[in-house]
Amino acid sequence: xxxxxxxxxxxxxxxxxxxxxxxxxxxxxxxxxxxxxxxxxxxxxxxxxxxxxxxxxxxxxxxxxxxxxxxxxxxxxxxxxxxxxxxxxxxxxxxxxxxxxxxxxxxxxxxxxxxxxxxxxxxxxxxxxxxxxxxxxxxxxxxxxxxxxxxxxxxxxxxxxxxxxxxxxxxxxxxxxxxxxxxxxxxxxxxxxxxxxxxxxxxxxxxxxxxxxxxxxxxxxxxxxxxxxxxxxxxxxxxxxxxxxxxxxxxxxxxxxxxxxxxxxxxxxxxxx
Numbered sequence: 001x002x003x004x005x006x007x008x009x010x011x012x013x014x015x016x017x018x019x020x021x022x023x024x025x026x027x028x029x030x031x032x033x034x035x036x037x038x039x040x041x042x043x044x045x046x047x048x049x050x051x052x053x054x055x056x057x058x059x060x061x062x063x064x065x066x067x068x069x070x071x072x073x074x075x076x077x078x079x080x081x082x083x084x085x086x087x088x089x090x091x092x093x094x095x096x097x098x099x100x101x102x103x104x105x106x107x108x109x110x111x112x113x114x115x116x117x118x119x120x121x122x123x124x125x126x127x128x129x130x131x132x133x134x135x136x137x138x139x140x141x142x143x144x145x146x147x148x149x150x151x152x153x154x155x156x157x158x159x160x161x162x163x164x165x166x167x168x169x170x171x172x173x174x175x176x177x178x179x180x181x182x183x184x185x186x187x188x189x190x191x192x193x194x195x196x197x198x199x200x201x202x203x204x205x206x207x208x209x210x211x212x213x214x215x216x217x218x219x220x221x222x223x224x225x226x227x228x229x230x231x232x233x234x235x236x237x238x239x240x241x242x243x244x245x246x247x248x249x250x251x252x253x254x255x256x257x258x259x260x261x262x263x264x265x266x267x268x269x270x271x272x273x
Contacts, residue, residue: 088228108168110176133219137150140157148228167201235250
């Protein structure tokens with residue numbers, strides 16, 4: 001009898017043999033990828049060991065901070081460049097929203113039930129997101145020349161993919177009850193869009209726009225490194241002249257603006273949502 005009971009007992013295992021093999025294979029791929037990456041990066045042990053001392057030396061060069069560099073009458077101070085950075089982020093975000101709305105409408109299959117238009121919109125959104133803002137800035141610097149105009153267009157074209165994709169997804173998640181009722185009464189397409197879709201996606205739309213502006217404030221701070229205006233040009237000039245005290249002033253100004261933008265965006269989103 002005991003032999004029969006023991007034969008009926010099964011050994012419990014968390015994973016099947018196939019799952020265990022798959023986990024080991026995944027671990028092997030991860031380890032191989034990390035080793036390959038380390039070999040490609042070509043870490044020099046001498047530089048890595050000297051990094052803490054170099055960092056301490058860098059912070060010593062930044063002190064004392066050149067506070068007088070914040071505001072200069074010749075317009076070359078941090079204040080002027082910081083205001084220009086905020087303008088680049090704001091105008092770029094507005095321009096991006098204007099261009100992203102029609103693309104988002106085309107990407108939403110329930111709003112535009114025409115697959116070539118959907119494909120074209122998704123292609124535009126993917127192209128916008130796949131190119132980094134610095135690359136967009138280099139492109140527009142070559143077109144418009146150095147300055148904030150190139151930075152504004154770089155921010156705008158980089159943001160189209162973000163705003164358009166999230167707006168299209170919000171439109172596709174809209175409930176169909178009110179929309180079908182409007183369509184049943186023979187309402188035109190614009191009326192359906194205004195009375196059916198807009199009330200449902202309005203909180204998401206403003207939240208997306210405000211959140212993207214917050215991101216653009218951060219991204220526009222570095223566009224000046226490639227000549228696209230803003231505080232990045234002040235940082236680049238200070239780095240080239242080894243004025244680390246001025247670099248520290250610019251970094252502190254960026255930190256303050258980013259924190260203020262985060263607080264403002266949080267407050268606005270709470271009021272909207």
